[in-house]
Each structure stands twice: as structure tokens, then as C-alpha cells.
Amino acid sequence: MSKKATVYDVAERAGVSIATVSRVLRLPDAVRPATRERVFDAVSELGYVPSGSARGLAERRTGVLGLYFPGFDASEDAPVLDVLAQEQGEAPPFTVEHASAHADAPHPTMLFLDEVLRGAELEAWKRGFVLMIGVGRDDPTRETVRDIAGRVDGLMVLAQSVPDDVLARLAQRIPVVVLSGPARGDSYDHVTVSNAEAMTELTRLALAQADPGRIAFLGGPEDSPDGAQRWDGFATAIAQVGLAIDDVIVLRGDFTRASGHTAAEQLIARGAPSVLIAANDQMALGAIDAFRSAGIRVPDDVRVTGFDGIEAAALSRPALTTVRQPMIDLGRAAVQLLARRLEQPDAEPMTVRLPLQILVRESSQRPA
Amino acid sequence: MSKKATVYDVAERAGVSIATVSRVLRLPDAVRPATRERVFDAVSELGYVPSGSARGLAERRTGVLGLYFPGFDASEDAPVLDVLAQEQGEAPPFTVEHASAHADAPHPTMLFLDEVLRGAELEAWKRGFVLMIGVGRDDPTRETVRDIAGRVDGLMVLAQSVPDDVLARLAQRIPVVVLSGPARGDSYDHVTVSNAEAMTELTRLALAQADPGRIAFLGGPEDSPDGAQRWDGFATAIAQVGLAIDDVIVLRGDFTRASGHTAAEQLIARGAPSVLIAANDQMALGAIDAFRSAGIRVPDDVRVTGFDGIEAAALSRPALTTVRQPMIDLGRAAVQLLARRLEQPDAEPMTVRLPLQILVRESSQRPA
DNA sequence: CCCACAAATGTATGCGCTTACAATTGCTGG
DNA sequence: CCAGCAATTGTAAGCGCATACATTTGTGGG
Numbered sequence: 176m177s178k179k180a181t182v183y184d185v186a187e188r189a190g191v192s193i194a195t196v197s198r199v200l201r202l203p204d205a206v207r208p209a210t211r212e213r214v215f216d217a218v219s220e221l222g223y224v225p226s227g228s229a230r231g232l233a234e235r236r237t238g239v240l241g242l243y244f245p246g247f248d249a250s251e252d253a254p255v256l257d258v259l260a261q262e263q264g265e266a267p268p269f270t271v272e273h274a275s276a277h278a279d280a281p282h283p284t285m286l287f288l289d290e291v292l293r294g295a296e297l298e299a300w301k302r303g304f305v306l307m308i309g310v311g312r313d314d315p316t317r318e319t320v321r322d323i324a325g326r327v328d329g330l331m332v333l334a335q336s337v338p339d340d341v342l343a344r345l346a347q348r349i350p351v352v353v354l355s356g357p358a359r360g361d362s363y364d365h366v367t368v369s370n371a372e373a374m375t376e377l378t379r380l381a382l383a384q385a386d387p388g389r390i391a392f393l394g395g396p397e398d399s400p401d402g403a404q405r406w407d408g409f410a411t412a413i414a415q416v417g418l419a420i421d422d423v424i425v426l427r428g429d430f431t432r433a434s435g436h437t438a439a440e441q442l443i444a445r446g447a448p449s450v451l452i453a454a455n456d457q458m459a460l461g462a463i464d465a466f467r468s469a470g471i472r473v474p475d476d477v478r479v480t481g482f483d484g485i486e487a488a489a490l491s492r493p494a495l496t497t498v499r500q501p502m503i504d505l506g507r508a509a510v511q512l513l514a515r516r517l518e519q520p521d522a523e524p525m526t527v528r529l530p531l532q533i534l535v536r537e538s539s540q541r542p543a
Numbered sequence: 544m545s546k547k548a549t550v551y552d553v554a555e556r557a558g559v560s561i562a563t564v565s566r567v568l569r570l571p572d573a574v575r576p577a578t579r580e581r582v583f584d585a586v587s588e589l590g591y592v593p594s595g596s597a598r599g600l601a602e603r604r605t606g607v608l609g610l611y612f613p614g615f616d617a618s619e620d621a622p623v624l625d626v627l628a629q630e631q632g633e634a635p636p637f638t639v640e641h642a643s644a645h646a647d648a649p650h651p652t653m654l655f656l657d658e659v660l661r662g663a664e665l666e667a668w669k670r671g672f673v674l675m676i677g678v679g680r681d682d683p684t685r686e687t688v689r690d691i692a693g694r695v696d697g698l699m700v701l702a703q704s705v706p707d708d709v710l711a712r713l714a715q716r717i718p719v720v721v722l723s724g725p726a727r728g729d730s731y732d733h734v735t736v737s738n739a740e741a742m743t744e745l746t747r748l749a750l751a752q753a754d755p756g757r758i759a760f761l762g763g764p765e766d767s768p769d770g771a772q773r774w775d776g777f778a779t780a781i782a783q784v785g786l787a788i789d790d791v792i793v794l795r796g797d798f799t800r801a802s803g804h805t806a807a808e809q810l811i812a813r814g815a816p817s818v819l820i821a822a823n824d825q826m827a828l829g830a831i832d833a834f835r836s837a838g839i840r841v842p843d844d845v846r847v848t849g850f851d852g853i854e855a856a857a858l859s860r861p862a863l864t865t866v867r868q869p870m871i872d873l874g875r876a877a878v879q880l881l882a883r884r885l886e887q888p889d890a891e892p893m894t895v896r897l898p899l900q901i902l903v904r905e906s907s908q909r910p911a
Numbered sequence: 912c913c914c915a916c917a918a919a920t921g922t923a924t925g926c927g928c929t930t931a932c933a934a935t936t937g938c939t940g941g
Numbered sequence: 942c943c944a945g946c947a948a949t950t951g952t953a954a955g956c957g958c959a960t961a962c963a964t965t966t967g968t969g970g971g
Contacts, residue, residue, distance in 0.1 A: 179716050181957055192921045197959055207919065222715035227694030228605060229957030231596030232926045239675070239694070253665060258734075258876040258895040259883055268737030269744055269866070269899040289657035296678055297621060305691055307607070307675045310664055323673055326595030326607070347590035348547050366626075369636030376637055490858045498637070508626040515627055527626040531637040549927055560951045565929060575949065597927030600956045912971100919966065928956085936949065941942100 180221040189217035200225065231326075239305050240513055241327035242295050242506075243320050244288050245336035246310040286485065287502055288333070291354065294506025295331065302514050304328070311336040324349060329513040331506075334400070350516040352509045357400050364512040365526040366505055370401060373498045373531040374408025374452075375415070377480055380533070381450050381496070382416055384541045385478045388449025391424040393438050393462065395454040399430070405454045405482060424448060428458045435461025443469045447477055456481035456488040456497050463491070463538070478539045484532070496539035499532040548589035556585035568593065599694075607673050608881055609695035610663050610874075611688050612656050613704035614678040651825065651853050655870055656701070659722065662874025663699065670882050672696070679704040692717060697881035699874075702768070718884040720877045725768050732880040733894040734873055738769060741866050741899040742776025742820075743783070745848055748901070749818050749864070750784055752909045753846045756817025759792040761806050761830065763822040767798070773822045773850060792816060796826045803829025811837045815845055824849035824856040824865050831859070831906070846907045852900070864907035867900040 182193040189196065191210055198206050199214040206214075217223070231237040292308065299306050309323045320337055324330055324345040332342065334356020342363075345351060352364045382390070392409050395402025413420055426441065428434030435458030442448060443465065453459035459481030463473050473479050473493055481488055484499025508527050516522060550561040557564065559578055566574050567582040574582075585591070599605040660676065667674045677691045688705055692698055692713040700710065702724020710731075713719060720732045750758070760777050763770030781788055794809065796802030803826030810816060811833065821827035827849030831841050841847050841861055849856055852867025876895050884890060 182959095183957080193958075194922075194960075195920060198920085201959075205919080210920085219712070222712045224689055224693045224713065224716045226600065226957050227690070228596045228599030229926090230693070230959075232594070232600050232928085233957075233959040235926065237596060237694075238690070256666075256872055256875050256879070258879050258897075266896070267898055268740035268896065269901055271744065271748070271901045271903060273903045285661070286657075289654075289660075292657075292660075292676075293653070296676060298624075300678065300680065300687065305675060305677060305687070305694070307673060308660075308664060309673060310668065312668065319668065319673070321592055322595070322606070325592045325598070326605075326673070344587070344590045345592065348592045372636040376639065380639070486854055487858060490855060504624055507624050511624075511626050528634070528636065529626075530635055533637055533639040535639060535641045551927080561928080562930075562952075563950060566950085569929080573949080578950085594927055597956090598929075600958085601927080601929040603929095603956065914971085915969090917966100917968075919964100921964070922962085924959105924961085926958090929954105931954090932952085934949100934951070936947100938947080939945085941944090 179226075180223040181226070182223075184221055185214065185217045185223050188221060189213040236328050237326060238303065239307050239327045240295070240299050240510060241307045241309065241323040241330040242292060242509075243309045243323060243330060243332045243336055244292075244311060245284075245333055246312045287483075287500065290502035291333075291506040291509075294503035294508075295510050296506070297503075298507040298510035302510065304510070304514075317341045321345065329517055331509040331513060350513055350520070352512045352516075354505055354509050357404070362524045364516060364524055366508045366512060366529065367526060368500060368505070368529050368531050370404035370531070371408035371411065373533060374405045374482065375412040377482075377496070377498055377533055378409050378412035378452055379415065380535060381452060381478050381480050381539045382412070384474075384539055385450045389424060389446070390418070390422065391426065391442055391448040391451045393435060393451060393453040393458050394425060394427045395430050395458075396427070402430075402454050409452055428454075428461075430455050430457055432457045432461035432464075434458055436465045438462060439465035440469075443471065447471050449477060451477055451479045453479065453481050456483045456485045456495060459495055459497070459538075460487060460491055463493075463495070474538050474540055475542050478541075480539050484534060489534075489536075493537035496536045497534050499534055501529045501531065504529050547594075548591040549594070550591075552589055553582065553585045553591050556589060557581045604696050605694060606671065607675050607695045608663070608667050608878060609675045609677065609691040609698040610660060610877075611677045611691060611698060611700045611704055612660075612679060613652075613701055614680045651823075651851060654853065655851075655868065658870035659701075659874040659877075662871035662876075663878050664874070665871075666875040666878035670878065672878070672882075685709045689713065697885055699877040699881060718881055718888070720880045720884075722873055722877050725772070730892045732884060732892055734876045734880065734897065735894060736868060736873070736897050736899050738772035738899070739776035739779065741901060742773045742850065743780040745850070745864070745866055745901055746777050746780035746820055747783065748903060749820060749846050749848050749907045750780070752842075752907055753818045757792060757814070758786070758790065759794065759810055759816040759819045761803060761819060761821040761826050762793065762795045763798050763826075764795070770798075770822050777820055796822075796829075798823050798825055800825045800829035800832075802826055804833045806830060807833035808837075811839065815839050817845060819845055819847045821847065821849050824851045824853045824863060827863055827865070827906075828855060828859055831861075831863070842906050842908055843910050846909075848907050852902060857902075857904075861905035864904045865902050867902055869897045869899065872897050 182196045186193040186196045195206060196214055199211050203211060296306050307323055307327055309319045329350045331352045331354060333354045354366050394406050410420055413423060426438040428438050439462035451462055459479050463479055466473055466477055471477055481495045481497040484497050488495035488497045508529060550564045554561045554564045563574060564582055567579050571579055664674045675691055675695055677687045697718045699720045699722060701722045722734050762774050778788055781791060794806040796806050807830035819830055827847050831847055834841055834845055839845055849863045849865040852865050856863035856865045
């Protein structure tokens with residue numbers, strides 16, 4: 176790490192001016208092959224790597240796109256890790272754990288975000304951008320996102336991860352794309368999915384496979400926009416098949432497996448339904464566990480559906496009917512919208528709606 | 544997006560010099576409360592967000608750390624997606640798929656990287672850094688990683704994702720930390736795990752639960768460093784219990800579920816073993832499938848172990864005994880090493896070895 | 912062999928910010 | 942009420958690069 180080389184160093188070594196060095200790197204064809212070679216040689220001899228900051232400043236664009244997530248990792252309760260402190264002590268190379276239960280799976284929202292991230296990275300790479308990521312934490316002034324905003328050409332934020340006023344201010348400086356939130360009357364570009372429509376269809380499919388009987392809906396927390404949309408979609412389906420919403424048993428969970436289990440127990444106490452539509456996979460799986468414990472068979476006695484398409488839904492027995500989010504495409508679409516706006520800053524705000532994938536599996540099907 | 548505001552704009556509006564504006568933002572206590580307020584007002588009125596490039600240039604540090612991954616997404620065969628083209632056409636809000644089989648799970652290496660990324664992000668955030676990510680693709684000149692190197696204060700690379708010569712050159716400019724590769728005689732800081740030691744212990748545990756009989760090892764591809772280490776660990780255990788390595792049946796797969804299935808069929812044809820140690824979870828799960836098809840019970844007839852700790856290993860029946868990588872901690876440790884080196888550029892190169900977690904589950908245990 | 916013109920290269924400026932140093936202001940005690 | 946000093950604020954010089962514009966070099970035709 177000998178003093179970082181700069182254009183000046185390279186220019187001197189190659190016996191040219193800094194302008195020529197810059198040209199060799201940006202527009203190689205604009206410089207004679209002979210000098211070009213000299214410059215390339217100097218570059219590798221010095222291990223020169225251009226400064227992104229200087230370049231960004233001069234070009235007035237950074238070539239970086241930002242992606243900002245809401246955080247679910249509760250940073251405070253992350254266990255302490257200090258590898259430097261261990262330097263001396265010989266830590267054991269492994270620990271042994273007799274784990275009969277299943278491992279603590281990662282938070283599903285995390286998995287969701289991981290894939291969005293991959294999609295965004297892929298698309299950004301294709302267009303010559305690099306990605307910068309940030310996670311929203313209990314950060315009163317939202318410093319991080321502002322920090323990021325200052326370093327990128329465009330910003331993608333997951334709905335609800337940034338307060339409206341902060342976002343509005345950032346949008347004054349760079350284009351902003353909002354991912355997967357409810358379409359509101361703002362002037363940002365949006366990427367969303369048709370939660371309600373897919374839930375309507377899913378519900379219809381499940382009802383078509385069920386014997387007449389009681390219908391139960393297991394919703395999410397009050398304040399979840401996704402939960403609300405899914406409820407709306409469900410309600411639409413109920414209306415479409417000519418039922419009254421009052422005929423439906425509605426329970427509420429918090430999207431966790433445990434809450435699904437509890438809700439199902441309540442249901443069982445009141446007599447098992449013929450169909451259970453859950454607002455996410457976790458709760459559906461918890462409910463299936465509870466049914467099994469009570470000797471109620473899925474799908475034979477109760478048809479069950481989830482929502483999200485997490486891996487456990489595919490691996491569980493019975494395999495869970497669910498709806499998968501086009502996570503990769505959400506990320507890709509966001510980058511595409513951003514790229515579009517960087518080219519046409521004054522284009523009309525646009526909302527892209529990506530299709531969901533309804534996966535019909537065993538849990539919602541009438542047994543053969 | 545009215546012309547981005549700069550320090551000059553803020554200074555003029557607040558009636559102060561740009562130096563004062565800068566101070567208000569960096570060292571608020573160094574300026575009188577009255578003027579500080581005036582500046583803050585101007586800042587919010589103008590929606591001012593400082594330019595990361597300019598700041599990075601002036602400070603000679605960017606506050607960004609880079610994370611560079613090998614890519615497994617085969618960018619070429621990513622399906623085309625062009626949301627802008629769809630603008631007019633009304634795409635259906637969902638599709639329905641009757642999926643009896645299990646979904647195509649994400650590449651496990653991806654999941655691994657996702658968690659490393661989260662760990663790195665968490666630790667970076669704690670230290671006031673932002674994270675920039677890049678994925679290594681079929682990019683002849685490794686432009687992307689160089690690009691990133693020019694924008695960050697330090698770089699973390701996954702082993703084998705960057706050619707040695709390129710890495711050496713980047714290390715001339717900024718500190719580099721190598722993740723999870725075999726410790727070689729280079730001068731970078733490293734974060735690794737004790738693959739071999741954990742495999743030795745895992746093997747011993749499995750053998751202790753097995754009846755005397757034939758022992759089989761299902762290895763990975765020839766060129767996999769991880770695979771090699773795991774084999775070494777296995778061989779050590781065999782020697783420790785006084786067996787000859789020639790007594791072991793050795794098969795080789797390519798880390799896929801299918802190859803595990805095939806290998807197990809070959810084993811079965813030659814008479815099922817009493818223990819099967821696989822070099823990763825996928826192959827172990829494939830083998831279990833094959834055993835089941837052949838009417839061979841796990842763990843009753845054959846004890847099986849995997850390696851990696853993927854989610855499917857926990858969800859499968861029988862639950863698979865395996866070894867879990869401390870993925871989050873790998874990311875966190877890498878950032879810690881980077882932070883250390885930024886503070887002490889001349890410290891000795893350091894290798895941190897993180898403990899693995901052996902998860903003893905049903906698949907390797909003697910039935911009660 | 913010279914001139915007109917194109918290709919190649921050099922010069923100089925500015926991108927927006929931090930910060931050493933200089934200038935000013937506000938307070939203190941005498 | 943003023944010297945003397947500390948607290949504030951202003952001035953100006955880069956940070957490393959891209960690029961408009963000026964200059965030099967090279968090319969071809971006459």
C-alpha cells in the first residue's frame with residue numbers, strides 16, 4: 176500500500192500528460208497505439224487504480240446505484256463478536272450441538288430481500304453500474320440512507336423503509352424507485368405486485384377444491400400493508416362466489432409460525448373449517464402442525480394455502496399451496512426503472528406491476 | 544430534481560462561508576448555535592445532500608467497504624426481462640402453476656453468500672461504513688472488481704473470485720481480506736473455518752454410532768478446495784480409529800443432489816454401507832432418497848452425514864446431521880479485520896479461524 | 912518541399928468538499 | 942473602556958480526474 180498512484184504518477188512515468196492517461200482509460204481509440212501501450216505499462220507497473228471519488232466528482236455521476244432495505248436483524252441483539260480479541264486465545268475449531276428440532280430458519284423477509292438484491296445486482300451489472308446497499312435500522316435521523324443518497328446516481332428503497340419526508344428530500348437530488356409498496360399518489364417510480372388479485376385467484380382455487388363448510392382466514396398484523404392487500408383479495412373472492420364475509424371465520428396472527436399454530440388451535444376448538452387461507456406461509460405451516468397434532472388431516476379434512484413461496488413451503492408434507500413473489504424480477508425491474516429515469520429525467524412516473532406465481536400444491540387439493 | 548444544491552448554495556442562503564457549512568455538518572459543536580441553526584435551515588430548505596464523491600476526494604477516504612463474490616447466476620441464461628417494453632401491454636397479474644414437485648431451491652452457495660453479506664453489512668454499519676457489492680462474472684479483465692476497488696477503503700473478496708495477479712494489484716491500493724479460502728502464504732488478512740477438524744469430529748461421531756461395517760465417503764469435485772479439506776478431515780478420523788483408508792469406499796460427486804442419488808445407487812449395488820459421510824448436504828440428501836427408494840432405512844441401516852447446514856437438511860426426514868458454517872460471523876469478522884488494518888496499516892497479516900457448528904441430528908444416530 | 916487540415920497530445924479549469932491557516936469577533940479582567 | 946486571548950468564521954488550497962480548448966504533430970496533395 177505504498178502511497179496510492181494517481182494519474183499524475185502514471186503520466187510522469189509514461190512521459191505523457193494526465194489528459195492522455197485519462198484518455199487511454201476512457202477512450203483508448205483516441206490515442207495512438209504506441210503511447211497507449213506506454214501508458215498501460217505505467218499503469219500496471221504502478222498498480223494504478225483510478226479513484227472513484229475523483230472520477231465521480233469530475234463526471235458528475237458515480238456509476239453506483241443504491242438499494243435500501245428495512246432491517247429485521249435487530250442490531251442490538253446481535254451477539255458480540257470480536258475476532259481481534261480472540262487473537263491470542265485458541266478457540267476450539269468447532270462446537271457440537273445435539274439438535275433434534277429444526278434449525279432456526281432465517282427470517283423470510285431476509286430471504287426475500289436477498290433475492291431482490293441479487294436481481295438488482297444482476298441488472299445493475301448489465302448496465303455498468305455497481306450496487307451499494309444499506310439497511311434501515313433504528314437510526315433516528317436516517318443518516319445511512321442520506322449517506323448513501325450522496326454517493327449514488329439513483330436509489331431504490333423498499334416501501335416503508337424510509338420516512339416520507341426523508342424520501343422526498345432525497346428524491347430532490349436523485350431519482351428514487353419504490354419497491355413493492357402500495358401504489359400511492361406520489362411521483363416516484365414504483366415496482367409492485369398484484370397481491371390482491373393473486374389472493375383472489377388463490378382463494379377461488381382453494382374453494383373450488385373444498386367441500387362446503389366453514390371457511391377461515393388467518394390474517395397478518397393490522398399494520399401490514401401486504402396483509403391488508405391479501406385480505407382485500409380474499410374478501411373479493413368470497414364475494415365472487417356469493418358468500419357473505421360474515422360467514423368467514425377471521426383470525427389474526429403476526430406472520431410467525433407460532434401464531435399460526437395458536438390460531439389453528441382456536442379454530443379446532445370451535446370445530447375445524449374446510450378451508451384455511453393464511454396470509455403467509457409461516458402461519459400456514461404452523462396451522463398445519465396444529466391440525467396434525469389434533470388428528471385433522473391436510474388436505475383431506477382441511478385445505479390450506481399460504482403466501483410468499485418460502486422454501487419450507489415446498490419441502491413440507493403436504494407441500495403447501497402458495498404464491499411466490501417474483502423477487503429477482505422485482506430487483507431487476509427496479510434497476511430498469513432507475514436506468515430509464517436517469518436517461519429521461521422528466522418522463523412520467525411509472526408503476527410496473529409484476530405477475531405473481533400461484534403454486535398449486537398438495538395442501539389445497541382434493542385428495543384423489 | 545432541480546439542480547442539486549451544493550455547499551455554495553447552502554452557504555449563500557445561510558449567509559455564511561462554505562467552511563462554516565462544512566463544519567456544521569461535520570463538527571456541529573465548533574460553530575455557534577445561532578449560525579448552526581441558520582445553516583440547518585438552509586440545508587433543509589434546499590434539500591441539500593452532500594456529494595459523496597467530493598467528500599471522498601477531499602477526505603481521501605470514502606467510508607465504503609467492498610464485498611466481492613464469485614457469481615453463480617450464469618448471467619447469460621438469466622431470462623430476459625424488460626419492464627419498459629411491457630409498459631403498454633397488460634400483463635396478467637399472476638400465473639398459475641400446478642407444481643407437484645418441490646420448487647427449484649436457490650443455489651446453496653448463494654444462500655451462503657447472502658448471509659455473509661448480511662454479517663458484513665451489520666458490522667460495517669456498526670462502524671460507520673457503507674457496503675458496496677460486486678459479483679464476479681465472466682468478465683475477462685475483471686473490470687468490476689477494479690471499479691469497486693477504486694471506490695472503497697477496503698475490499699473483502701471470497702476466495703477464488705479474483706485472480707491472484709489482479710488481487711495483488713488491488714492490494715497495492717487498499718487493504719484486502721480474503722474469505723474462507725485455504726490459508727496460503729500470501730500477505731492478506733484471512734477469515735477461514737476449520738473444515739478439516741470439523742469433518743474429523745463429525746466422522747468420529749458418526750462412526751461411534753454405527754455398527755461395524757463398510758464405511759463410504761462421498762466426495763466433491765476434484766478441484767474443490769473445500770472438498771479437499773473435508774476429505775483430509777475424514778481421512779484423519781479414519782486413521783484415528785485405527786482403520787486403513789483402503790477399507791473405505793470412496794465415491795465422487797459434484798455437490799448436487801442428483802450426483803448423491805447416483806452415487807448411493809452405485810453403493811447399493813455393491814451392498815449398502817453402514818455409514819455414509821458426504822462432503823455436502825445436497826449429496827447426502829440425494830443419497831438418502833436413493834436409500835429410501837431401495838428400502839434401506841436411514842439411520843437404522845445406514846448413518847448419513849452432510850456438510851454445510853442448508854435449510855433442507857433441517858427440514859428433511861430424517862433430519863440430517865451436518866456442519867454449519869458461521870456465515871454471518873464470516874462477514875462480520877472480515878469487516879473487523881478490514882477495520883483493524885485501516886487503523887494499523889502495517890500490522891502483521893492475520894488469519895482468523897472461526898469455529899464450525901456440528902449439528903448432530905437424526906440421520907447419524909443409532910435408533911433408540 | 913510547402914501548406915492545409917486532421918489526428919494526437921497538452922494545458923488549464925472545475926467538479927464539491929475538507930481543512931490548515933488567516934482574519935475577525937466576542938469576552939475577559941484590569 | 943481597552944488590551945489580550947479564545948472562540949468563530951472566512952479564505953484559499955488542494956483532493957484526482959474529465960474535458961473543453963489550445964497547441965503540436967502527422968498526413969496528404971499540390
